[in-house]
Amino acid sequence: MKFQLNIILGAAVLFSLNMNAAVIATELPDRQQALPSVPKAKQTYLQPAALSDIPTGEFGDKVRLGYQLFVNTQQLRDKYVGNQLNCVNCHLNAGNKANASPLWGAYFAYPAYRKKNDKVNSFEERLQGCFTYSMNGKAPESGSKELVALSAYSYWLGMSGLMLQHNVAGPVPELSDSELVKGAKRDDFILPEAISSKMDQNALAQLPGRGYPAVPKAEQAYSPERGLVVYQAHCQSCHGQDGQGQIIAGVAALPPVWGAQSFNWGAGMHRVNTAADFIYENMPLGKSVQLTPQQAWDVAAYINSQDRPQDPRFKGNVVETRSQYHQHDGFYGQSVAGTVLGSTSSANFPKK
Ligand code: HEC
Ligand code: HEC
Structure with missing residues (x-):
């Protein structure tokens, strides 16, 4: 008897649950589903101790x-x-x-x-x-x-x-x-x-995560002109219109990306490909991969077509320094907006 009652009660509960589901379904026709999660890479990275x-x-x-x-x-x-x-x-x-x-x-x-x-x-x-x-x-x-x-x-x-x-x-x-x-x-x-x-x-x-992963190739050759537009939309708020970051009480709260206070013409980051790799994966800071590969290449070209400190290997001749050390993606020794980059760069520390 008690057993039967349970069955009846159970059926009633089920029935009312179904009713509720039906009601909710009509009230909220576009109930959200959990998003399918897309694995970024099947990769676990080394995790150092605290x-x-x-x-x-x-x-x-x-x-x-x-x-x-x-x-x-x-x-x-x-x-x-x-x-x-x-x-x-x-x-x-x-x-x-x-x-x-x-x-x-x-x-x-x-x-x-x-x-x-x-x-x-x-x-x-x-x-x-x-x-x-x-x-x-x-x-x-x-x-x-x-x-x-x-x-x-x-x-x-x-x-x-x-x-x-x-x-x-x-x-x-x-x-x-x-x-x-x-x-x-x-x-x-x-x-x-x-x-x-x-x-x-x-x-x-070759531990997974070493270095900066290569950004995919872009369809068009990189362009500093298009890069300026990317810079204004995605970078300028932190690194400044003039690329000088934000220096507060003599300390860079946000680092400069070109000019006398930035990395010099010999640094890995001055190569457009290296900067594109870094930027694609890591910038804008705090936002995982936001730019398209094309935007990353273009903005890397933009920041690296601005003047920065002289290549320390420079011995007085930009053309020579370029042919000796700059056979790669970069603007050192090239003419941009009427000036040959590197020709007016100030001497490297500590010679200043
Ligand atoms: C929300 C602020 C923010 C935005 C937006 C941002 N950055 Fe950065 N960026 C930083 C900070 C902060 C660092 C230094 C990171 C650290 O020390 O942890 C940095 C570092 C860098 C560096 C290496 C250090 C240097 O000064 O050369 C480059 C290059 C760079 N950012 C380029 C870019 C580019 C290009 C964009 C736009 C696509 C961008 N950043 C957007 C905050 C930002
Ligand atoms: C402006 C950006 C920048 C700053 C600042 C910088 N590095 Fe680097 N570092 C790079 C880049 C880019 C590479 C990759 C080398 C290349 O592509 O030429 C690198 C490579 C390295 C490597 C080798 C990484 C590897 O896996 O082989 C070490 C170690 C290193 N840096 C340490 C330092 C130390 C220590 C400092 C501070 C004294 C420093 N870096 C400051 C950009 C920077």
Whole structure:
């Protein structure tokens, strides 16, 4: 009897539920469905440990100093830095962001051959390159406390990430200063067995998320004129109509993208393709891929057809510097709006 009653009650409940559904359906004919989610890429990126896990003690102090120098490189202004930039302006999120040339992706890729200076570069030599060109400065000396610290920070991010990924317990193994600055792509670099059994040096040198991914080719050749329109719509609000960013009390709250306070004519970012890669993936800041590839190429061409500090390799002749070092996408040595770019650029730090 009780059983039967339950069935009857249950049927009544079902019936009224159906009624409700019918009512709602007629009231809201366009009820929303969950959006189909489109996977961006089947990719998990290395995830370094939290900065609060950096150990106390001498080694941890080096890692912490490296972090400090990376996010506030202006503390080295005039000593090693000749513009208003900080490393973090191009290597976003304290050098952690995948596809924004993360430090954890870089550390396991050195020593490596670089065409730019035609030799095998240790990690500290690669760091020196960004001081000379991107920071328009004077590189700290090999083995200096700054290069040791930046290397220690990069190593710690990468190693802590690998250890987490492969369930290796314990603190990140400490390295000496002279080991730190070399980078990890060397035969005498010791990896925990749990990692080395899964990944060889080549895999470690190409971790997913390293560098800036290549922007797809655009239909039309890049154009600074079209780039100006993109710049005005998507960039100017932060980087300024004059490209000088926003300097508040002597500190760039928003970084300059051309002019005397920006990266120089030798920096990777002055190449239109490199800037397009960076911009497509990372700008406007805080908004994931917003521009079309064409817009990214055009706006990269626009910012890189403006004047900036001289190429440090310049020895008095723009044509020569161009033919020697600028056989790539870029405007150095080309005539734009009546001036040959590079011909009036001011001398590089520290010669000013
Ligand atoms: C204006 C943008 C910019 C700034 C500022 C900058 N870099 Fe870079 N950095 C780049 C670009 C672009 C590359 C890629 C190299 C290329 O394409 O020439 C790079 C490459 C690197 C690499 C090698 C990455 C790899 O995976 O091989 C390291 C390490 C590095 N930078 C460290 C630094 C440090 C340290 C600073 C500050 C002292 C700094 N960068 C400042 C743009 C910048
Ligand atoms: C919402 C503000 C904002 C917008 C809009 C924006 N940026 Fe940026 N951009 C930044 C900030 C902030 C950084 C430095 C990032 C950091 O330090 O974390 C940066 C860094 C850069 C850099 C590398 C550093 C430098 O100064 O050379 C370039 C190049 C750049 N932006 C280009 C662009 C372009 C091109 C656009 C338009 C498509 C754009 N940005 C839109 C805020 C913005």
